[in-house]
Amino acid sequence: MEKVIYVTKPLMPKMDRYVDELKKIWNAGWLTNNGPEYMEFQKKLEELFGSKIELYVNGHMALDIAIKALELPKGGEVITTPYTFASTTHALVMNGLTPVFCDIKEDYTLDEEKIEPLITDKTVAILPVHVYGCICNVEKIDEIAKKHCLKVIYDAAHAFAIKKNGRSVAEFGDISMFSLHATKVFNSIEGGILSYHDEKYAKELRNLRNFGIANEESVTSVGLNAKMNEFAAAMGICNLELLEEAIAVRKQIVESYLAALDGMKGIKTLNYQAFEEKQIEYNYAYMPVEIDENTAGYTRDDLYRFLQTKKIVARKYFYPLVTDYECYKERFDSSLTPAARQISRRILTLPIAASMTEKEVERCCRALQEMAGRVRHEG
Numbered sequence: 327m328e329k330v331i332y333v334t335k336p337l338m339p340k341m342d343r344y345v346d347e348l349k350k351i352w353n354a355g356w357l358t359n360n361g362p363e364y365m366e367f368q369k370k371l372e373e374l375f376g377s378k379i380e381l382y383v384n385g386h387m388a389l390d391i392a393i394k395a396l397e398l399p400k401g402g403e404v405i406t407t408p409y410t411f412a413s414t415t416h417a418l419v420m421n422g423l424t425p426v427f428c429d430i431k432e433d434y435t436l437d438e439e440k441i442e443p444l445i446t447d448k449t450v451a452i453l454p455v456h457v458y459g460c461i462c463n464v465e466k467i468d469e470i471a472k473k474h475c476l477k478v479i480y481d482a483a484h485a486f487a488i489k490k491n492g493r494s495v496a497e498f499g500d501i502s503m504f505s506l507h508a509t510k511v512f513n514s515i516e517g518g519i520l521s522y523h524d525e526k527y528a529k530e531l532r533n534l535r536n537f538g539i540a541n542e543e544s545v546t547s548v549g550l551n552a553k554m555n556e557f558a559a560a561m562g563i564c565n566l567e568l569l570e571e572a573i574a575v576r577k578q579i580v581e582s583y584l585a586a587l588d589g590m591k592g593i594k595t596l597n598y599q600a601f602e603e604k605q606i607e608y609n610y611a612y613m614p615v616e617i618d619e620n621t622a623g624y625t626r627d628d629l630y631r632f633l634q635t636k637k638i639v640a641r642k643y644f645y646p647l648v649t650d651y652e653c654y655k656e657r658f659d660s661s662l663t664p665a666a667r668q669i670s671r672r673i674l675t676l677p678i679a680a681s682m683t684e685k686e687v688e689r690c691c692r693a694l695q696e697m698a699g700r701v702r703h704e705g
Contacts, residue, residue, distance in 0.1 A: 331638045337568060337680055344561065363560045375521050383516060383517065385518035386518070389481065391534045394530070405444050423451075481503055486511055486611070489607040502522075506518060533549055568680070576611070576680055580613055586695055614675045636693045638690055643673065
């Protein structure tokens with residue numbers, strides 16, 4: 327019986343390797359609060375990113391703390407994208423900020439040409455998202471931010487290990503947030519990273535994750551409990567050893583998909599050639615396909631359901647738009663971001679993981695070809 331192929335599977339080291347790291351935790355008797363594993367993991371990541379970083383229990387808490395550390399005033403407006411995961415918007419709203427939604431471009435990132443018309447005297451920051459690892463126009467966004475004296479926080483949850491012109495994406499903006507969730511290209515089971523350059527943020531970024539405690543007798547901030555524990559850090563240390571190979575395998579899977587999709591009408595994929603032209607070292611974290619039903623002869627949902635009959639679980643990622651969530655739809659209007667709304671109804675992310683077997687990849691490719699063949703036959 328064929329097993330279900332899920333949209334992703336977590337990167338995991340061999341158990342013996344993780345146990346070796348766990349033995350260090352037992353020997354130290356230190357489970358959390360900046361222990362030896364945390365410090366080693368942090369050092370390795372700073373070497374990889376080329377910037378200062380702090381580690382957190384997950385990406386959402388990291389983003390929440392970034393907003394707090396920048397002291398964005400309650401009631402302020404933050405220009406962001408509706409084409410993102412819930413966390414991006416929730417973090418703003420729960421900090422008393424007002425999201426102002428800007429439409430997106432063909433590469434799914436914030437349309438930088440539409441940012442300035444949205445800026446008002448209440449605007450305090452821009453929160454762009456590097457979607458599927460597609461990097462925002464960081465140069466233009468930086469220019470706009472400096473012109474209008476705005477902070478920039480990048481949601482870089484999808485962009486781990488990506489570089490542009492030899493520079494890590496961690497170097498852009500005031501602060502960037504990376505997710506280390508199990509579904510990401512690289513994980514520490516759960517975890518989050520904030521990268522930054524200005525040392526003035528360091529104290530708050532550290533204090534806010536530990537109840538605002540500065541030392542044994544001083545609590546300087548109203549903080550949270552967002553510390554990464556030693557077990558998560560140990561997993562991160564182990565998985566860093568696998569990262570380069572994992573990305574290489576993902577690249578091979580993407581190439582297999584592209585070969586299978588070649589010639590199929592109505593299916594758009596990421597422009598991988600553009601990554602090379604822009605000198606972007608991509609991480610192959612996702613395999614999104616955008617279905618134009620008028621050309622393909624079937625909808626995104628048709629393909630989604632067909633793959634399920636083959637025990638292949640794809641994901642409508644991101645659908646619905648944040649602005650169409652039940653908790654937000656009475657407050658925001660998705661018709662104001664028509665490109666994002668259309669793309670959200672067309673997008674499907676296909677299974678991709680470093681642990682996928684050749685047979686699993688072949689099954690997925692055959693299913694895609696079968697769907698297209700059925701349409702041609704019925705037509």
